[in-house]
Amino acid sequence: MRFSLLFLILLSAALSPKAQDLVLRIHPRVQGQELELGKETEGFQVETLRFYLGKISLWKGNKMVFQEDNYHLIDAEKPASLEISLNVPTNRAFDHLQFELGVDSLTNVSGAMGGDLDPTLGMYWAWNSGYINFKLEGRSPASPARDHAFEFHLGGYLPPFATVQTVRLPCKTSPRIHLRVDLDQFVTGLDLSKQARVMSPGAEAVELSQKAAQIFSCEE
Amino acid sequence: MKNKFIHIAFPGLLLALLGLAAAAPHLGEVFTLKYPESWPQPVYDFQKNPLTKEGVALGRKLFYDPILSRDSTISCSSCHLSYTAFTHVDHALSHGIHDSIGTRNSPALVNLAWSWSFMWDGAVNHLDVQALAPITHPAEMGEDLAHVVEKLQATESYPNLFAGVYGDEKITGERLLKALAQFQLTLVSCNSKYDQVMRGEPGIEFSEQEKRGYELFKLNCASCHAEPLFTNGEFYHTGLPMDSLLQDEGRFNLTLDERDWRAFKVPSLRNIEFSYPYMHDGRFKKLYQVLNHYTTIRPGVSNLPYYKFAKGGISLDERGKVDVIAFLLTLTDREFLFNPEFAFPKE
Numbered sequence: 001m002r003f004s005l006l007f008l009i010l011l012s013a014a015l016s017p018k019a020q021d022l023v024l025r026i027h028p029r030v031q032g033q034e035l036e037l038g039k040e041t042e043g044f045q046v047e048t049l050r051f052y053l054g055k056i057s058l059w060k061g062n063k064m065v066f067q068e069d070n071y072h073l074i075d076a077e078k079p080a081s082l083e084i085s086l087n088v089p090t091n092r093a094f095d096h097l098q099f100e101l102g103v104d105s106l107t108n109v110s111g112a113m114g115g116d117l118d119p120t121l122g123m124y125w126a127w128n129s130g131y132i133n134f135k136l137e138g139r140s141p142a143s144p145a146r147d148h149a150f151e152f153h154l155g156g157y158l159p160p161f162a163t164v165q166t167v168r169l170p171c172k173t174s175p176r177i178h179l180r181v182d183l184d185q186f187v188t189g190l191d192l193s194k195q196a197r198v199m200s201p202g203a204e205a206v207e208l209s210q211k212a213a214q215i216f217s218c219e220e
Numbered sequence: 221m222k223n224k225f226i227h228i229a230f231p232g233l234l235l236a237l238l239g240l241a242a243a244a245p246h247l248g249e250v251f252t253l254k255y256p257e258s259w260p261q262p263v264y265d266f267q268k269n270p271l272t273k274e275g276v277a278l279g280r281k282l283f284y285d286p287i288l289s290r291d292s293t294i295s296c297s298s299c300h301l302s303y304t305a306f307t308h309v310d311h312a313l314s315h316g317i318h319d320s321i322g323t324r325n326s327p328a329l330v331n332l333a334w335s336w337s338f339m340w341d342g343a344v345n346h347l348d349v350q351a352l353a354p355i356t357h358p359a360e361m362g363e364d365l366a367h368v369v370e371k372l373q374a375t376e377s378y379p380n381l382f383a384g385v386y387g388d389e390k391i392t393g394e395r396l397l398k399a400l401a402q403f404q405l406t407l408v409s410c411n412s413k414y415d416q417v418m419r420g421e422p423g424i425e426f427s428e429q430e431k432r433g434y435e436l437f438k439l440n441c442a443s444c445h446a447e448p449l450f451t452n453g454e455f456y457h458t459g460l461p462m463d464s465l466l467q468d469e470g471r472f473n474l475t476l477d478e479r480d481w482r483a484f485k486v487p488s489l490r491n492i493e494f495s496y497p498y499m500h501d502g503r504f505k506k507l508y509q510v511l512n513h514y515t516t517i518r519p520g521v522s523n524l525p526y527y528k529f530a531k532g533g534i535s536l537d538e539r540g541k542v543d544v545i546a547f548l549l550t551l552t553d554r555e556f557l558f559n560p561e562f563a564f565p566k567e
Contacts, residue, residue, distance in 0.1 A: 111268060111348030112397035119352055120366040120393035126352035128474060129345040158475065202476055 024056065024084040024097075027219075028076050028181045035183060037076055042184050044140035044150075044192075049076035049183065050123060051134040051212075052103050052116075056086060058094035058171075065092045071103060073116035073123060097171040097179070101213050102133025102164035108157040128200065130157050133164060134212050136183070142192035150192055154209045156201025163205050165213035178219035185215045247387055248272035253333070255408050256415070259448055262333035264347060264405060269398045271405065274384045277565070279403025281381070282396065284564050288351075288368055289361035291317055296354070296400075299326040302562045305491035306330065306407060312502025316360035323466050325502035328495040330409045330488055330556070334449050340484045340500040341471040342455060351400045365393050372396065409490050409556035410448075417550070418448070426550065432540075433547030440534040441544070444486045450551065455483040456528035459517040463501055470500070493552045507548060511541045 028035035028049055031042050038045055054071035057064050066088045075081045103117070108130045112119060123132045132155040143150045156163045171177055189211055198204045251271035255262075269275075282288065286295040299314045300306040306329035308314045314326040324340050338344035344353055354360040355368060372378040372391050379389035386395050416424040426434060437445075446452040455471045462468070462482065471480035484500040498504040504513070517533030536544060556562075 109345045111265075111346040112394045112401070114392055114394040118393040119349060119397065120369055122366070124349070124352065126349075126356040126365075128343045129349050161476070 022086040022088040022175055022177065024086055024177045024179060026053070026074055026082045026084070026179050026181060028082075028183060030182075030184045032182075035076055040139075042188065043142065044138055044184075044187050046076070046136065046138040046183060048135060048137040049181075050074065050132075051101060052123070052131065053084070054100045054103065056084070056097070056099045058086075058088065058092065059096040059098060059168075060092075060094050065094050071107070071116055073121060093173045095170065095172070096168055097177060097218055098166065098168045100164055101167050101216070102155070102209065103131040103157070104164055105157040105162065107131070125153075125155065125200075130155055130201070134209065136186070136212075138187075140187070140192050140196075143196040144193055145196045150187075150196040151199060152197075152208060153199040154205045154212065156205050158201065161201045161203065161206050163201070163209040165209055167213050167216050169216060169218045171218035172220065180217045180219055182215045182217070186212055248274035248385060251276050251402075251406070253406060253408065254410075255333075256410050256419070256448070258418075259410070260334065263336045264333040264401075266333075266405075269348070269401060271402050272385060274381075275399055275402040276406055277403075278381045278385050279399040279401065280562075280565050282400050283403050287371055287375070288355055288363060289317055290363045293317055294361050296351070297564070299354075299360075300329050302559070302564075303494075303557055305409075305495040305557065307495045309494065309496065312497050314360070316354075316357065317362045320359035320362075322357070322359045323468060324500050325497060327487060328491060329404055329407050330490050331449055332407060333405050336453055337485070341474050342485055343471075343474045347401045347404060348397045350404075351397055365396075369393060369396060407556075407562060409553040411555045412490065412553040413550040414547075415448075415553070427546070429543050429546045430550055433543035433545070434550075436536060436540050436544050437547050440536060444528075445489050450489040451486045453486065455480060455485050457482045458484070458514070459527070459529050459533070460499060460503070460513065463503070466501060468501065489548060490551050491553055491557065493549050494557060507545050508541060511536065511544060515541070 028046075030046070033041070035046060035049065037049075038047060051074050052071050053074055056066075056068045056072075058066040066086065068086060072084050073081060107113070107117070117131070119126075123135065124130070125132060132153045134152070134154040136150075136152045138150055139148045140150055141148055145151075154163055169179075190208075195204070198208055249272055251273045253266075253271060283296045283300075286292045286298075288295060294317050299308040299311075299316075301309065308326040312325055314322045314324070316322065327340065332338075332347050335347070336345075338347065338350040339353065344350045352365060355363050355365060369391050372382075378391065382391050382395060382399075383389045385399060413424065413426075417426055444452055444454065444456065457470070460482075469482055471483040471485075472478065474480070492498075492507065496505055496507075498507070498510050504510050514529075514533045515536050517529045519530060519532045
């Protein structure tokens with residue numbers, strides 16, 4: 001039994017088309033420059049940036065040419081997390097990249113998960129079950145909070161306050177995709193004097209999650 | 221009697237396949253969970269966390285170990301004692317490290333495999349992640365899960381025990397939480413006098429008073445406290461006056477839906493004799509106080525159209541109340557309460 005199973009696995013590996021590692025490289029940026037944590041630019045500084053990027057797919061027109069089902073925790077403090085290898089079959093042309101910003105509702109109700117979804121990683125709410133999809137913390141003189149801090153922990157999966165966003169971007173065929181995350185677009189788009197802290201599910205979290213979904217683009 | 225129970229178990233082959241599919245292979249001896257076949261299917265997905273004897277034993281050790289709290293003073297069992305239906309008897313509100321007092325009465329842990337939400341407001345959506353709430357709450361165990369994992373990894377005994385369950389010594393949040401869930405899933409209460417009467421066991425019968433109480437219960441209480449689990453798992457505003465200090469808005473805080481304003485979960489009534497005090501904030505010490513509340517709610521106490529007792533409370537005379545309480549006492553399951561398998565593990 002064990003032998004035949006092994007044989008099947010080897011057979012399917014031999015028959016599947018050759019695959020290459022396509023690299024999806026994430027570039028958190030401020031004013032077009034690579035993000036430096038703790039450095040003040042544009043009237044604010046970022047101390048924490050973490051978000052879930054999941055269900056990555058590549059599209060050629062209306063046809064999906066590649067799909068992955070898992071979630072990646074992107075953490076600006078961990079350089080290794082900024083590079084995702086995708087096992088894409090060779091000669092797959094695509095013109096769009098699609099992914100989910102955040103964790104879907106099914107995953108949110110599936111109990112304890114491991115890997116990038118392990119609840120020890122600071123992206124899980126203990127007192128209101130569910131993942132934090134997008135976490136941005138920093139300081140800006142515009143924030144009236146203590147130490148001029150701003151804190152955005154965006155999440156929530158229950159309707160009508162579901163926050164997971166599907167992002168679809170034009171993206172040229174290439175063995176290396178550069179995904180830009182323009183944080184200044186998010187921060188300067190807010191009025192920090194009125195809104196410096198969103199840390200629970202609700203209408204504000206939904207609104208800010210939609211804004212966060214707008215700051216991604218593929219480098220041409 | 222044996223054939224009246226369902227045995228949840230996983231044959232070796234299925235277990236092996238699941239092990240192949242999951243990141244963490246499960247080893248060890250299959251643990252069989254028994255419950256009456258007349259019961260509904262469990263809500264818990266055992267395929268994602270197959271019970272093993274080793275996993276249950278590890279969960280039990282963790283449940284009784286204060287290492288889960290910041291200053292190693294509070295364990296799960298501090299507020300969930302086996303002999304009192306796994307709740308904090310005599311404490312209206314549970315207390316944690318540094319004698320901090322929480323805001324709600326610790327719920328009894330029973331038949332959790334059939335529960336689709338946890339906590340009084342249903343804020344926790346899965347048994348696996350329930351333990352995160354007390355572990356991290358500053359007034360309970362005041363810890364951080366990543367730090368608990370670190371502490372466990374540094375102990376003499378735990379890495380080996382995790383290896384016995386998951387195949388290697390690495391401790392993760394997922395593995396820790398799933399082991400705790402394994403033990404809690406075994407807390408099945410299904411052998412009260414009520415259960416024995418329902419199964420038609422020879423020589424076991426309700427008294428006349430219990431019979432009358434059962435009929436009244438079915439008429440007045442069972443729409444929410446539905447048999448055989450004695451809860452329908454829903455949330456209602458039951459007309460309790462708001463505690464001016466706690467100002468607890470219940471499930472509304474979670475859903476922000478005004479229909480959930482001051483709604484709390486319908487608790488199971490199994491072992492209710494031992495799980496006092498009652499209600500989400502433990503305001504009633506005695507069952508008759510609970511019945512007095514439900515029989516004196518007047519219409520108009522709330523204008524909310526979805527308020528559970530919009531038409532007034534239930535109607536029971538004094539004798540009826542005594543009869544209902546007599547029935548409720550038949551839900552005491554001594555085999556469950558004094559099960560040595562649930563008690564502090566002696567090594």
